[in-house]
Amino acid sequence: MTDLVVRRLLVDMEAPIERHWCDGDPFRTALFDALSMSFPVGEQFFIDSVRNGHRALPADKQEPLRAGVQGFIGQEATHRRLHALYNAQLDKLGLVNEWAPRAQQRLKLLEGADPRHPVAITAANEHFTAILADWLLHNADVLGTRDPRLVTLWLWHSAEESEHKAIAFDVYQALGGNHEWRITWFRRITTVFLGDLLRQTVCNLRRDGSLWKWRTWKSAAQHLFGKRGFVRQTYRPWREYLRPDFHPNQQDSSASARWLQEHSDAFTPVGSPA
Numbered sequence: 001m002t003d004l005v006v007r008r009l010l011v012d013m014e015a016p017i018e019r020h021w022c023d024g025d026p027f028r029t030a031l032f033d034a035l036s037m038s039f040p041v042g043e044q045f046f047i048d049s050v051r052n053g054h055r056a057l058p059a060d061k062q063e064p065l066r067a068g069v070q071g072f073i074g075q076e077a078t079h080r081r082l083h084a085l086y087n088a089q090l091d092k093l094g095l096v097n098e099w100a101p102r103a104q105q106r107l108k109l110l111e112g113a114d115p116r117h118p119v120a121i122t123a124a125n126e127h128f129t130a131i132l133a134d135w136l137l138h139n140a141d142v143l144g145t146r147d148p149r150l151v152t153l154w155l156w157h158s159a160e161e162s163e164h165k166a167i168a169f170d171v172y173q174a175l176g177g178n179h180e181w182r183i184t185w186f187r188r189i190t191t192v193f194l195g196d197l198l199r200q201t202v203c204n205l206r207r208d209g210s211l212w213k214w215r216t217w218k219s220a221a222q223h224l225f226g227k228r229g230f231v232r233q234t235y236r237p238w239r240e241y242l243r244p245d246f247h248p249n250q251q252d253s254s255a256s257a258r259w260l261q262e263h264s265d266a267f268t269p270v271g272s273p274a
């Protein structure tokens, strides 16, 4: 594969965010804001897991993965930095991030575990983010047009998630991780991730005063279960992870390459970190 490029996004994430920045729609806004709240903690965990997993490999297995791992770390570090700025604006709107401290508590349970476990958890999350990313790149209109800066941020993040989706998986395979644990963690992560996402979305809507509005639920039904809805469109790619011969690169990522090519004015490449 081609080397992963680390890109500096040319957006000002320190400017205020409008309360319902996503098309004036409280549900979509709350959902994307909830996702953003999970990233600084989650992506730091992914970085640490992949770095430690890579270090645990014998030298001959480290070498072919080195550039990919460095690119992965650089991309995730950039994501978490920008989402931390985004989240700081959400704090100013009175939203409360309950997901991050809960995730941090849970991660303590993994201290001292075999490095294959955190890498399997990362690979499972990366599959999740990759299918979410691909869905978003194909349905970019769900982000609305009110805040072009956030549209760019979400699509850039999606494009890079799609781009580096195989790295954690490849480290897991190189570590000799087995199929059973890969699937066990994937099922657990699916439950935990969807549960956390739902809880934080509801929390955001409650603080926002939009939880019990009819339009909120109508939008939720449409964007999750409608024809172009997330659940309906991602169930099949989600399930493919369960196959013993699955590899992330079997899933199409042309939407990512296209977006990066068409929006090269939105970022400057800074190369891979040393």
Ligand SMILES: [Fe+2]
Residues within 6 Å of the ligand: 043, 075, 076, 079, 080, 157, 161
């Ligand atoms: Fe990311």
Ligand SMILES: [Fe+2]
Residues within 6 Å of the ligand: 046, 076, 126, 129, 161, 164
């Ligand atoms: Fe990622």
